[in-house]
Amino acid sequence: MEEQIRHRKDTVMIGDIGCYALGGAAPLNAKDLAVCMGDSTFFHTGINSLTDVAYNGSNAICVILDNRITGMTGHQDNPRTGYNIKGEPATLIDVETVVNVLGIKHVRTVNPLDLKAMKETLDWAFAMEDEPSVIITKWPCILKKYSKEDKAQFNLDKTPCVVDADKCIGCKKCLSTGCPALRYDSETKKSSIAQADCVGCTVCMQVCPVQAISRKGDK
Template sequence: AKFAKIAMFEPSDSQECIDMTKEAYKVSETYGVPVMIRMTTRVCHSKSLVEEQDRQEVPPVLYQKQREKMDAVPAISKKRRYVVEEREEKLKGYSEICPFNEVEMHDTKIGIIAAGAAYMYAKEVLGDQASYLKLGFTYPLPMEKIKAFADKVDELYVIEELDPFMEEQIRQAGIACHGKDVIPNIDELNPNIVSASVLKKQQHGVEVPDSCFVPRPPALCAGCPHRGFFYELGKRKDTVMVGDIGCYALGGSAPLNAKDLAVCMGSSFSVAHGFSHGLQLSGQNKRVVACMGDSTFFHTGINSLTDVAYNGSNAICVILDNRITGMTGHQDNPGTGYNIKGEPATLIDVEAVVKALGIKHVRTVNPLDLKAMKETLDWAFAIEEEPSVIITKWPCVLKKYSKEDKAQFNLDKTPCVVDTDKCIGCKKCLSTGCPALRYDSENKKSSIAQADCVGCTVCMQVCPVQAISRKGDK
């Protein structure tokens, strides 16, 4: 916000998320400025009851040609810079009167300046032992209000997540304060850190022995169609696996251990393209495999694949088509055949797009069929001079299936079971990383939690002694 010279609000709870967003629209229209709502993890991951208000209808803004404002070519940008600086001064004035910048006076030995969740942490720890300047509008800062508050307290602390955004500006204004000299700029802030930094004492909550905690890292769901792909890919030697942003980010975790690195959304194919050329130039005999989901492919991945096709490399690009936008809430995308309202829409075929970009070698495979998945990877690895694309296609296990899904896929969810008489305790099934699998270390036998299993049969295909079958099968 500071770099771009735009306004910024920082909500501390769900109610302020609503209230500040409404105010942000007003500020945007009044001052002609883009507005950022800065969120932090704890606010995003919290819920609370909110009070709604009646919807305020506003008349539509009629379009008027304003090239001197909207067409940011260099000649116009030079003139607009004066407008931006004038606007910033006006926003400073608004910041001083903004209703979300509030002073709470209690004990004046300690003064706290904080915004967002950091204010909540400070209030939880210090209560009435400190006075507070709670900032909800944090760029531009209300420096006059800050100076007046600083004059009323003996010692001033600026408590904020990670980087000293407010602290640096406050110090530049000549106001003495504590900040990152006592509060760490690493890891997520919490009440314990605030207590240790300001009061120099640790908070002690409920004490639980470490032995009571079971390490439980996030894992691909039982029945996830990505599991078969990562299981087979993880067995490949001399392979660099480039991931992307989605559920498949978990493909690097044990026991699959398939993913090496990731950069940003939609970048995996571009990274793989550059990596492939780099490995060849440096004489390293390794192949590069990249993956991204269907939604990511439509979002930004098409550009990456265009780069691969146009400039040429032997990258193996994999589109994990689970028929939905998996990680962020099961929104429809251009490949599902429905729009965001659930209405029928034009379906853009992934394979047709890939071929239209100029990729000659394309295959679609069911990733839960391990034999087919292995053969498809063998096929792609054998293509040494050109790019290839594999499309793994199977619906997300959590998806509400469409009529097209039901017609196209065999979605039998009969769970699998282990015949303990046949099980030899080799733990091969556990190498799939499925959370439905259990292992009895005393009896040295595997079992499957029936409430979790959806019958994807990956473990059944992995078992070397055919000890796993679908429930009811002989």
């Protein structure tokens, strides 16, 4: 997502703890605003802010990462995990329902691992004129222990990806994803994937211009 937003010269993206408010001050308030927050942050403090956005009709894009866990402080449960802090079953609160209740008219949910769908959704949001929009990216964090609800709702295939060295042209496009499983050999000028680190998200497959990457075992 950051890769697709950073090329927009008239947009500032804010996505760190304590930095959301900076978008309302000079000089950032002169640009379009895209705010990115996790589901736990949304329930903790984001609801109040999004209420203000809806009330004031702010021209902002809010991206909520529905990753089913509290990623920034140690994987504690939150209203999106389906369990309370004691690990007991709890009410699973739907992000999109809450966003709609707050009065946001333009809401879309997308799989963030589908790069084409993600780009189309961002283009849709940036095309809004003088109205707020919300994008909900729905996929569980790759580091969490998947719950039975996660396994039932998502295709969590972690078969690792591999690089066909004969097809690889050494363009380093796959490295632009920032994936820690990817390696580049400066001598052979070829990429490779550390099998123990790959989680099979297939993002590198989607950005490779010569289809040199595939899931292990696929032909």
